[in-house]
Amino acid sequence: MQKFMLLCLSAFYLYGASSGETLFNGNCVSCHTTGDATAAPTSIEVQKNYKKVYASKEKFVEFMATWVGKPDAKTALMPEAIAKYGLMPELGYDASALKDIASYLYDAPLK
Numbered sequence: 001m002q003k004f005m006l007l008c009l010s011a012f013y014l015y016g017a018s019s020g021e022t023l024f025n026g027n028c029v030s031c032h033t034t035g036d037a038t039a040a041p042t043s044i045e046v047q048k049n050y051k052k053v054y055a056s057k058e059k060f061v062e063f064m065a066t067w068v069g070k071p072d073a074k075t076a077l078m079p080e081a082i083a084k085y086g087l088m089p090e091l092g093y094d095a096s097a098l099k100d101i102a103s104y105l106y107d108a109p110l111k
Contacts, residue, residue: 020104023097034110040088041081044110049078051106060106065098 054060
C-alpha cells in the first residue's frame with residue numbers, strides 16, 4: 001500500500017511539473033545545485049547572471065538554449081565559472097528541451 005501511495009504522489013508531482021522543471025530536476029541539478037556549488041555554478045547564480053544580461057524571457061531563453069546546446073568560452077556570460085569549473089560539456093539535448101529548461105530556469109523561484 002505504501003508503495004502504491006508513493007507511486008501516486010510521484011505521478012501527481014510529475015503531472016503538475018512543467019517539462020522544463022522535470023528536465024531540469026532530472027538532469028541539470030546534478031551539477032547546478034541550489035546549495036553549495038561543487039561541480040558548476042549553482043542554478044541561482046546562473047539565473048541571476050543570465051537575467052542581468054537578458055532581462056526579457058525571450059532573450060534569456062534563446063541565448064541560454066543556444067549556448068548550452070554548444071558551450072563556447074568566447075561567448076560565455078560567466079567566464080569566472082569556466083575558470084573555476086571548466087567549460088560545460090556539450091550534452092546533446094535537442095533545442096526544444098533546452099528551451100523548456102531555460103524557460104523553467106527563468107521563471108523558477110530560486111532563492
